[in-house]
Amino acid sequence: MLVTRQPVFRKFWHPVMPLSKLQGGTPQPFTLLGEDIVLWLGVDGEPHALKDRCCHRTARLSKGRCVNGALECGYHGWTYDGTGRVIRIPQLDEGREIPAGYCTPAYRCRAAYGYAWVALEEPLAPIPEMPEYGAPGWRTIFQFHEVWATSPLRALENSFDNSHFSFVHRATFGVAAQPRPSRYELFERDGGFHAETVIAATNPPAFHRVSGCTEPITQRHMRNAYFLPFARRLDIEYPSGVRHVILNGFTPIDDGRIQLCQWLFRNDTEADCPAQMLIDFDHVITREDKDILESTDPDAVVDLRRRGVEFSMDSDRPGILIRRQLMELLAAHGEAEVHR
Ligand code: FES
Ligand SMILES: [Fe+2]
Incomplete structure (x- = not known):
């Protein structure tokens, strides 16, 4: 069974990386079902996941850096929020608006059991329950x-x-x-x-x-x-x-x-x-x-x-x-x- 040929697997949560790996403030790359993604933590400590590809000239966003909870591309500094929208273009003339549609795909991303979990599409099932996590005596x-x-x-x-x-x-x-x-x-x-x-x-x-x-x-x-x-x-x-x-x-x-x-x-x-x-x-x-x-x-x-x-x-x-x-x-x- 070749998993990348079965799109239904995109509709489930998968554990991707420990949150501790994101806490240094550097975006991290991962490949999930053949899809290159980038993860980082917002200012609220919640993880975000985007396609690892800048909509400007396709640089990997994982080569960029985190700035005030947003993700800045390492090539020309275009900056993304957790929804994948470009919120800053440093080269844009004063007073000009960022055109709608400047964005890269965003994925569902959630913290559970100390990990960032990602679903590439609307999930069909919840993350498995572990009642022992954080329970007294465990x-x-x-x-x-x-x-x-x-x-x-x-x-x-x-x-x-x-x-x-x-x-x-x-x-x-x-x-x-x-x-x-x-x-x-x-x-x-x-x-x-x-x-x-x-x-x-x-x-x-x-x-x-x-x-x-x-x-x-x-x-x-x-x-x-x-x-x-x-x-x-x-x-x-x-x-x-x-x-x-x-x-x-x-x-x-x-x-x-x-x-x-x-x-x-x-x-x-x-x-x-x-x-x-x-x-x-x-x-x-x-x-x-x-x-x-x-x-x-x-x-x-x-x-x-x-x-x-x-x-x-x-x-x-x-x-x-x-x-x-x-x-x-x-x-x-x-x-x-x-x-x-
Ligand atoms: S390629 Fe990302 S800002 Fe230019
Ligand atoms: Fe075994």
Whole structure:
């Protein structure tokens, strides 16, 4: 599935970058679904997103600077507000008005969970809800955002796939001696599904503060939720009562790259397990996924008829459901699947 050929994905919110990256006052470029955009913070601290192209002589606006909450092009100083309208032309003769229509496209941009999220067109669904964010007894850790050479569908299949732990993650939490995947319970809902299972997880002493458990093999009760089109929430509960809740946005950059965004919410304290230890722990695991995913073909097809063999394997059911829901989304919005 080549994401840039499916305009419906422009109608969803995608996490683009941490607000902290914008706080230095320098506009930042990003590519979303093949579209070059620029982001900056207004004086009120709210993020804005425009097409990264000046309407004068096409310079990239991300090469400009922020001035009093507006964005000044680095070539001749034409200045834009958050709606994309040119509000200043330094060379214009005194008393002359800026002609209407001098503008560049603006996109919907919103702050959520410490990130700027962008929808290139009117969104069909809200940003996934994370009730743990800012809730008493919970802490939020901004773990990482990084570029992977794969597609969002490949990353999503992987994030619901419980048959790869004994292979991809055998050096970390996977139990090599137990390759048979546990069974998922699947519950469909509007805009996604909920998938629940319990797995065995290796728990060496180095992981004890992460799990809150000391047994050599522990259990993870996994409540995994899919949000159309490219987000998921994974709530891992250990027997200790520790909850390790991950939010992932698999932001489509173009047809061969995504940006993995990962937040972590925990119901413990820094004294129980330092944030940096949790970042390092999850980063090692996601690097294991990155390494294998980057060896796959990013043009993962959605059409179920192309992958009949998977119907026979129980552990592929979540991936099949993701494809079916994506296929229904594409069908509902009048776009056909594109195969290479
Ligand atoms: S190209 Fe932007 S002001 Fe000239
Ligand atoms: Fe994995």
